Amino acid sequence: MDKKTKTTTAAPAISPGEHVNSQSPVDSSKVSPPRSSARLVPREKLHGLLQDARRRRCIVLKGPAGCGKTTALVAWRQMLLPLGFDVAWLTLTSDDNQLARFLDYLLASLAQVDPALVRDALLVEGYSSDSEAVERTIITLVRGIGSHPRELVLVLDDLHTLTDVAIHQALQWLIEYAPNNLHVVLVSRSVVPLSLARLRSQNLTMELDLRDLRFTYDEAQQFLTAHLGEISPQEVQVIYDMTDGWIAGLQLVAVSRKKSRQRPSLTTPDPATTQAHLRDNESFAHFFEAQVLAQLSVPDLDLLLNCTVCNRFSASLCAALVGRPLAVSEARALLQRLENDNLFLIPIDSHDDEGWYRLHPLLRETLLKLFSKRSSEEQQRVHSRAWQWFRDRGQLSDAVMHAVQGGEAVAAAELVEQQVERLYAQGDLRLLIELVKLLPMEQLQASINLRVLLARMQIYTREFAACSDNIRRLQHDIPEGNSEERFRLTMVRALFAVQRDDTDGALAMAPELLDPPPGADVIMVGGSINILSWLYMQRGEHERARQLQFDRPPLMVNGMPLIGTTGGTLQGRCLVGLSLAMEGQMSQAERIYREVIYEAERSGKTCAEPLYFAKALLGEVLYENNEVEAAYELLARSVDIFERVSIPDSVLRVLEVLAKCQWALGNHREAFAYLERLEEYARKLDLPRLQAHSLARQIFWHLQLGEQVAAETQLARLDVLDARHPNSERSALGDIRILTEHAHVRWQAALGDVQGAQLRLNKVMALCESGGRKLGIPRLTLLSAMFDAQRGLVDSARDKVLAVLRVGHRYGQVRNLLDADPSALALISEIALRETLDPVLAFYVERLQATQRKPESTPVQPSKPGWQLAPGMEPLSERELEVLRLLAQALPNKKIARALGLSHETVKWHLRHIYSKLGVSSRDEAVARLRDLEANGEG
Known part of the structure; x- marks a missing residue:
């Protein structure tokens, strides 16, 4: 039997004690392994094949409906658990043939094993469905699985129901990037829509089909005996021959034989006729109708036909679907009878008092075809009853889906509007996105509230062009007198401006944000306060930014304080810390x-956004305290999440800190790779300020390495960027002018024009002072002291260094001073040696000097010489050889990155250098060159 008996235990929480909300669109019965049947037939040969293949990357079971694929895996799962394997299960349906929904279910199934597997991927997934975002979700998931201490088998049952090519691509990435402890089992009625050629060539896959899955004669005999009692070998042979070992066919014939024995008046099916009925799915449906459905009364059949619109059902739902809500006991008796008669009704474990069931997929297919022959009015009535039942029990996703199918989209839209504030406060953004997608577009456009909600969701999913168009039309359509809706729209516009790094545009809305109407949405009020705090900080008004948070009114949602989301108090406290950090008060911020x-x-999950915002800011503090490894460890694993859920300013801080950590550890290529990633992010979202930060840092480091040509190239690009944004000193874009001027200071100093560099540095410091960017002043003052020392102005250099030490100690700064220049610490030590410092400053200098134990700017050298190429050509390093050898195995860049513990950008950096050293321009040429070198013994 291919009986898929499921459980409905809720998916584990993302944190201990937190349960998946009942409003979740995930049907928990689909992500739980089926229960094993007491009458399973032992299948030693098939299970032996599966056991032998348990550590292969991919196992495929392909065969027609009812050939025992699921049943075989249920038994195999029981064998794997004692061996230390974990098993995640996902039963797919056509309802999952949408990328975001599929990813929801994939993550939910893995969370059943361990919530930590998907903790990071949950935050990446759901915000966007573009190819790059999905790939990052898969990579984040793979990293979570790779850190799991046990072998993990992921079963994807009924894969044939998914035809979306985006889902196929996501699965392809999952298999290609899979860590060694992940083993994916694909169960399908048709050809698996993935490329497995590479895995086959590496003996990493096993594929089973109907020849492997069908019962042997002995297995068929055991099955029939278990269901029919005593049966002659001749009768077994007849049934086996006409079913050809097809398990569902055996089950159906057993059912019909059992019925015929119970009803002597009925004629036993003719073997030839039965065999003909079992040859294809269409004939099988006819057989199903004759042997199962024909034996039901009209009311019983009507009940099953109505139930087929739902993935799962209970007695009370069944009674509601047939329009007789009081007939629960009748429905319960029928379901119990169908279960007892083994008529393809599958019981599901549940945590409530009702028994839950699901139809065997074969039976449901047959019933759906019959249901579709009803009039559209009758079909809508059933969906309408389902929508009301699910609505009354607070199951939003099912309710909205059935309401739309039942012709009650208006009521569905009203339900979504009523739940927006609560779901948003709970952090259920992915459910909100799901509900928005379920509603017809014409219904969304008919409601101002839903259009505003759609704009908010478009910001989260990074659909900026669509969001901009939506906002423009809302500005025209919302009446001026509707103060509450105008305020909500203003808040969305401000949020959009912040995501676009448009400080001036957001500041223009400050008067409206400061004056919310009496009935304003509390989520929006909280968000406006946090946005205003951030905007004031960009203008250097740090005290004003903090005061907004201290004065914020108590905001309640359903009687609970608004803590999480971007509008909650935790986000506000992060902003208070950030305002202190921007003034240099790192200890208080930490x-x-x-x-x-x-x-x-x-x-x-309600506080996921402030959690990652705080982590991004803490990483900056840890780096400043010279806790380089700790900062890198905190941020590196979650960099994909920061890019998907954080505002641009947060992403900037994360990628800059990661780059600086690598630089401080001597990993210069990895440091440049993070800067390139920052620039790529900035270009993709059209964020010139972030691009300027990347270019400026690249210039500094190229100059430190003596790479003046590279520095000059990037400086020219930075000048062009600066010219596009004149008169922006009072906004966040003012960073571009400061960064450009600072880069020219470094350039002039590198060329030996120290006096010119000093004059330009004075201009930079004035810009920082006027813009409230106090954190950079000590570093620039120290750089000025170094210029004075080079020019022989000893007293001026001494005074500036002592002033910097007082400020630096007061604010707990370390890396801010050390990063001013590679020689900064030497100057500090020299002056401290000549001066009599008070004990506090002397201790602070010792703290700075203690950082000398870590390499500051010396590139990591290979432990032994790399391959020597042609005379005059730079040899390949050991790391480059590792990358090249993995390249020769036809691994994609991301797979190489995982194998070597590097970032994707670092691998691309290595490849560029490899191509340059080998004198090639493509992967194929590089691999060919490698083989030439190995053949000639040059390695």
């Missing part, structure tokens, strides 16, 4: 960030 992280982790 305490706030750590408190926020502690509270956010305890609160679960």
Whole structure:
């Protein structure tokens, strides 16, 4: 039997004690392994094949409906568990043939094994469905699985129901990037729509078909005996021959034989006729109708036909679907009878008092065809009853889906509008996105509230062009007198401006944000306060930014304080910490960030956004304290998440800190790779300020390495960027002018024009002062002291260094000073040696000097010489050889990155250098060159 008996235990939480909300669109019965049947037939040969293949990357089971694919895996699962394997299960249906929904179910199934597997991927997934975003979700998921201490088998049952090519691509990435402890089992009625050629060539796959899955004669005899009792070998042979070992066919024949024995008046089916009925799916449906459905009364058949519109059902739902809500006991009796008669009705475990069931997929297919022959009015009535039942029980996704199919899209839209504030406060953004997608576009356009919600969701999913168009039309359509809707729209416009790094545009809305109407949405009020705090900080008004948070009114949602989301108090506290950090008060900021992280982790998914915002800011503080490894460890694993869920300013901080960590550790190529990633992110989203930060840092480091041509190239690009944004000193774009001027300071100093560099540096410091960018002043002052020292102005250099030390100590700065220049620490030590410092400053200098134990700017050299190429050509390093050898195995860049523990960008960096050293321009040429070198013994 291919009986798929499921359980409905809720998917585990993302944090201990937190349960998946009942409003979740995930049907938990689909992500739980089926229960094994007490009458399973032992299949030693098939199970032996599966056991031998348990550590292969991919296992494929392909065969027609009812050939025992699922049943075989149920038994195999029981064998794997004692061997230390974990098994995640996902039963797919045509309802999952949409990328975001599929990813939801994929993550939910893995969360059943361990929530930590998907903790990071859950935050990446759901915000966008573009190819790059999906690939990042898969990569994040793969990293989570790779850190799992046990072998993990992922079963994807009924894969044939998914035809979306985007889903196929996501699965292709999952298999290609899979860590060694992940083993994917694909179960399908048709050809698996993935490329497995590489896995086949590496003996990493096993594929089974109907020849492997069908019962042997002995297995058929055991099955029939278990279901029919005593049966002659001749009768077994007849049934086996006409079913050809097809398990569902055996089950159906057993059912009909059992019925015929119970009803002597009925004629036993003719073997030839039965065999003809079992040859294809269409004939099988006819057989199903004759042997199962024909034996039901009209009311019983009507009940099953109505139930088929739902993936699962209970007695009370069945009674509601037939329009007789009081007939629960009748429905329960029928379901129990069908289960007892083994008529393809599958019981599901549940946590409520009702028994839940699902139809065998074969039976449901047959019933759906019959249901589709009803009039459209009758079909809509059934969906309408389903929508009301699910609505009354708070199951939003099912309710909205059936309401739309039942012709009640208006009511569905009203339900979504009523739930927006609560779901948003709970952090259920992915469910909101799901509900928005379920509603017809004409219904969305008919409601101002839903159009505003759609604009918010478009910001989260990075659909900026569509969001801009939506906002423009809303500005025209919302009446001026509708103050509440105008405020909501203003808040969305401000949020959109912040995501576009448009400080001036957001500041223009400040008067409206400061004056919310009395009935304003509390989520929007909280968000406006946080946006205003951030905007004031960009203008250097740090005290004003903090005061907004201290004065914020208590905001309640359903009687609970608004803590999570971008509008909650935790996000506000992060901003208070950031305002202190921007003034250089790192110690105070660190305490706030750590408190926020502690509270956010305890609160679960409702506080995911402030959690990652606080982590990004804490990483900056850790780096500043010279806790380089700790900063890198905190941020590196979640960089994909930051890029998907954080505002641009947060992404900037994360990628800059990661780059600086690598630089401080001597990993210069990896450091440049993070800067290139920042620039790529900035170009993709059209964020010139972030691009300027990347270019400026690249210039500094190229000059430190003596690469003046590369530095000059990037400086020219930075000048062009600066010219496009004149008169922007009072906005966030003012960073571009400061960064450009600072880059020219470094360039002039590198050329020996120290006096010119000093004059230009004074201009940079004035710009920082006027813009409230106090954090950079000590570093620039120290650089000025170094210029004075080079020009022989000893007293001026001494005074500036002592002033910097006082400020640096007061604010707890370390890397901010050390990063001013490779020689900064030497100058500080020289002056400290000549001066009599008070004990506090002397201790601070010792702290700075202690950082000398870590390499500051010396590139990592290979432990032994790399391959020597032609005379005059730079040899390949050991790391480059590792990359090249993996390249020769036809691995994609991301797979190479995972194998070597590098970032994707670092691998691309290595490849560029490899191509340059080998004098080639493509992967194929590089691999060919490798083989030439190995053949000639040059390795």
